Amino acid sequence: MWRRESTIPVRIGNVVIGGGNPIAVQSMTNTHTEDVTATVYQIKRLEKAGCELVRVAVPTRDSALKLREIKKSISIPLIADLHFDLSLGFIALEMGVDKIRINPGTVPNRDILKSLVLEAKARNVPIRIGVNKGSLPDNYSKDKEGLVRCALDYLKLVEDWGYNNLVVSIKSSDPEETVSANILLASYVRYPISLGVTEAGGGWRGIVKSSIGMALALKEGIGDTIRVSLTGDPVMEVKVAYEILRTLGLRKRGVNLIACPTCGRCQVDLESYYKEVESALEDIKIPIDVAVMGCSVNGPGEARLADCGVAFGKDKAIFFIKGEIMGTFSPREAIEKLIGYVKEAERSKNENVTTVLLSTERDA
Ligand code: SF4
Structure with missing residues (x-):
């Protein structure tokens, strides 16, 4: 199994994850990305709380076109979250994002995916292959083996197109499945793992689920960056992430x-x-x-x-x-x-x- 000390370092803007670097805390905005003022304001609040990487949804052409303006106003690396319409990924790259996230379950066209991978390669922008149980393609079993198989297949696809500046994630709303799937994944790949329990809910329920799932995986040496997914203000995600890392003795902050x-x-x-x-x-x-x-x-x-x-x-x-x-x-x-x-x-x-x-x- 590849523990975090031995994963391949990947640079995302001014942050390096993997290879034993400090586990980076990330979050995702819940504003409409088209609303630059609201999005930048939320990212500033996340930065203040210690967020080190931020992801934004890019569901429309307008949101993609706003990414440059958002990036100019913030200090942490910006990640574009892409689903369904991968043509928006080309705009996101043109706008200067530091990483793109692609979900195998929402990529209908492999030709466009290949073009986007080659464009990211030309710009040396890392890609996260982010598998989520809620959107796992139909041809994979809905269990940890299916989740891992899907991630491995898409990593191989991108590698075969000549690109390996990659991050990978497998997320389930079941903490135990998240842990076992990530342990299995880490036995196959050296890419940095973005760790999280997805759709964990909000408030104390979400905090308990995320803490259990993440702590078990983190103690196994898995997880180069973490995102706590909580319904509500994402600043809480950052606070909880640091509390988890601090409690495990993996980060000392605050x-x-x-x-x-x-x-x-x-x-x-x-x-x-x-x-x-x-x-x-x-x-x-x-x-x-x-x-x-x-x-x-x-x-x-x-x-x-x-x-x-x-x-x-x-x-x-x-x-x-x-x-x-x-x-x-x-x-x-x-x-x-x-x-x-x-x-x-x-x-x-x-x-x-x-x-x-x-x-x-x-x-x-
Ligand atoms: S420290 Fe004192 S007040 Fe606090 S729980 Fe213990 S006995 Fe009670």
């Missing part, structure tokens, strides 16, 4: 928030403080462990182990930095110190926490 569920011992409104901290630190990029804990049972222990933390008591809170007690404050003061510390660490692009520690000590 705040790892440690908080207790509270119980009858808690004497503050911990949920409100938690939400305040979460919201205030939403845009933090440096990796940092932050604890917000309800009482003296587990509070001091967790807060001491984190980079910084607050352990509440009755009308008071102990504030820790790197295991050291900075003082006992009112709950409000402690929360403000906690947020202030993390923001200051971010501002100084902090590798050396000592500077911040000293200034916070003086404040305390």
Whole structure:
């Protein structure tokens, strides 16, 4: 099996996936691509959340023609999602997209596909062969073998046309099938794998399905880029993707928030403080462990182990930095110190926490 360390690196704009590069987080807009203002605005929000590759639907000639304008306004690589009318792919390439995605189940004409592959080759733009169970061609069995067979057949087709700057994906709405199909796929191909559980739903249901499916595959060493598919605002997809990667120790970005569920011992409104901290630190990029804990049972222990933390008591809170007690404050003061510390660490692009520690000590 080809694990992510040994897949072939593929450059998509200024991002390289595969070959042991960091697992790239991607998402897809849900605006009408023709609406440049709305699409760029959403991509900017995705960028801010840490999205590293973005895909947009290209269902019409007008949407294809808008891709250049969209690309000019954003900082991350732009991927055109093509189905049915592959002639739009030529426009997308002309508009400067960084990658195109083709679905074998929605490619009615192989002659046009071949021409498009040769055009992508001429421009050295990578292609993802993205197989989706919901649109698997009729001649393949609707199981993991059929999904893998389809991906292999289309990869071979494109290779036979002389192009191998390729990424591949197999997606199912069943997390277990997604995992087993991707493990099987990785035993055949060295191309980078774009991993995701498709049509996972929204909210907590989608998050659970995506997390289980992705975590199992990621732990097997599979997945060079991931997309969490959730019904709703795609910014949530990026947040969930980083939380999955952070939890597995595969990417370190942003705040790892440690908080207790509270119980009858808690004497503050911990949920409100938690939400305040979460919201205030939403845009933090440096990796940092932050604890917000309800009482003296587990509070001091967790807060001491984190980079910084607050352990509440009755009308008071102990504030820790790197295991050291900075003082006992009112709950409000402690929360403000906690947020202030993390923001200051971010501002100084902090590798050396000592500077911040000293200034916070003086404040305390
Ligand atoms: S830390 Fe304290 S308040 Fe929080 S769950 Fe544990 S015992 Fe309850």
